[in-house]
Amino acid sequence: MSSRTPQPEIPQHAPAIVYRQFGGPQVLELTNVPITQPGQGEVLIRHTAISVNFSDVNARRGGFYIGQNAPEVTIPGNEAVGIVVAAGDGITGWAAGDRVAYVGMGGAFFANSGAYATYRTMPASRLISIPYGLSDQDVAAVLMKGMTASAAINRFYRPGPGETVLIHGAAGGVGLILVQWAKHCGARVFGTVGSAEKAAIVRRHGCEEPILYREVHFVDRVRQLCPQGVDVVYDGVGRDTFMASLDCVRPFGRLINYGNVSGPLPSVNLMLLSAKGSLSIGRVGVTDHIKLPEDYQRVAAELFSLCLSGAIRPCVQAILPLAEAATAHQMLESHQKAGSIILGP
Numbered sequence: 001m002s003s004r005t006p007q008p009e010i011p012q013h014a015p016a017i018v019y020r021q022f023g024g025p026q027v028l029e030l031t032n033v034p035i036t037q038p039g040q041g042e043v044l045i046r047h048t049a050i051s052v053n054f055s056d057v058n059a060r061r062g063g064f065y066i067g068q069n070a071p072e073v074t075i076p077g078n079e080a081v082g083i084v085v086a087a088g089d090g091i092t093g094w095a096a097g098d099r100v101a102y103v104g105m106g107g108a109f110f111a112n113s114g115a116y117a118t119y120r121t122m123p124a125s126r127l128i129s130i131p132y133g134l135s136d137q138d139v140a141a142v143l144m145k146g147m148t149a150s151a152a153i154n155r156f157y158r159p160g161p162g163e164t165v166l167i168h169g170a171a172g173g174v175g176l177i178l179v180q181w182a183k184h185c186g187a188r189v190f191g192t193v194g195s196a197e198k199a200a201i202v203r204r205h206g207c208e209e210p211i212l213y214r215e216v217h218f219v220d221r222v223r224q225l226c227p228q229g230v231d232v233v234y235d236g237v238g239r240d241t242f243m244a245s246l247d248c249v250r251p252f253g254r255l256i257n258y259g260n261v262s263g264p265l266p267s268v269n270l271m272l273l274s275a276k277g278s279l280s281i282g283r284v285g286v287t288d289h290i291k292l293p294e295d296y297q298r299v300a301a302e303l304f305s306l307c308l309s310g311a312i313r314p315c316v317q318a319i320l321p322l323a324e325a326a327t328a329h330q331m332l333e334s335h336q337k338a339g340s341i342i343l344g345p
């Protein structure tokens, strides 16, 4: 178990971000919420680093709740790092002062959220212990995003030495981890990016050929680099990249989608896959990858080990105060950031 530090007294109320209706970043407001004491099997955590994920944006927009009303008050976010400050009845193995992280509450990642808060009461079964050598910010930057990359690589397609990989949104939170993981597997990595600054960042993380998709068509560039097509495409962008990506893949190659940051995915006629060269398509759901408790812990452990070895270097672009959650969302939605954004307490 990790080291324990003295904890400040627990207040009755503490700041959190909430929204009361779906909408733009302006619906996020800072308020004080009551702190619930942990019950049977629960712990109370004081957050030290709160992860910002694109799914927080989708949930805030109402994108995951089509046809439903917004709950009266929602605290967004479902991934954070913190310190255990109190344990309820029946807790063994965790105690006040332990440094911990968590991703989701066990169901869909966007459900039962509540991480954009100073304190959170939650089931102890979701806790992951953090090893020495990784900062709270490092872990908050890579945990869920790295678990998603892990699902793409461990469940769908692991590129071998010398194989070729195209990664869309290569400078994004998940993209930058995929770049490093694919490189670590020995692959040649190409990646699409929206600016020269992002090209420099992905290159520093192992991308051999950043493709400035606003200046050149990525299919043309991939076919110049790799006339037969790449072995695999990892796509988190969705609507704007998905169909054209089929033209980047070699016969019998794979297109693995994990996100749709540019908009909903198109429907695909399966016959098109044979016409394009007997291709396969996969869609990652990180929730399935970490559903079993043993998988949840094992996936985190592999990720931490890759980080500690230097194979994956967490990239924290900005650490903002919790009160500036709306700015963090604006940065995500306007292509302003590379890597991850963290909210501080």
Ligand SMILES: NC(=O)c1ccc[n+]([C@@H]2O[C@H](COP(=O)([O-])OP(=O)(O)OC[C@H]3O[C@@H](n4cnc5c(N)ncnc54)[C@H](OP(=O)(O)O)[C@@H]3O)[C@@H](O)[C@H]2O)c1
Binding pocket: 053, 054, 055, 058, 144, 145, 148, 168, 169, 170, 171, 172, 173, 174, 175, 192, 193, 194, 195, 198, 236, 237, 240, 258, 259, 260, 261, 262, 263, 284, 285, 286, 287, 332, 333, 334, 335, 336, 337, 338, 339
């Ligand atoms: N399936 C799952 O289980 C799972 C798990 C985690 C994440 N996701 C999804 O994966 C996607 C990527 O997540 P992420 O954390 O890597 O996001 P992110 O950090 O915001 O990165 C997305 C990247 O996509 C590029 N992009 C292209 N078109 C864009 C657009 N219209 N708006 C915003 N960015 C655009 C941006 O780079 P450029 O400026 O270079 O274009 C940006 O760096 C999201 O849709 C997220 O919800 C899914």
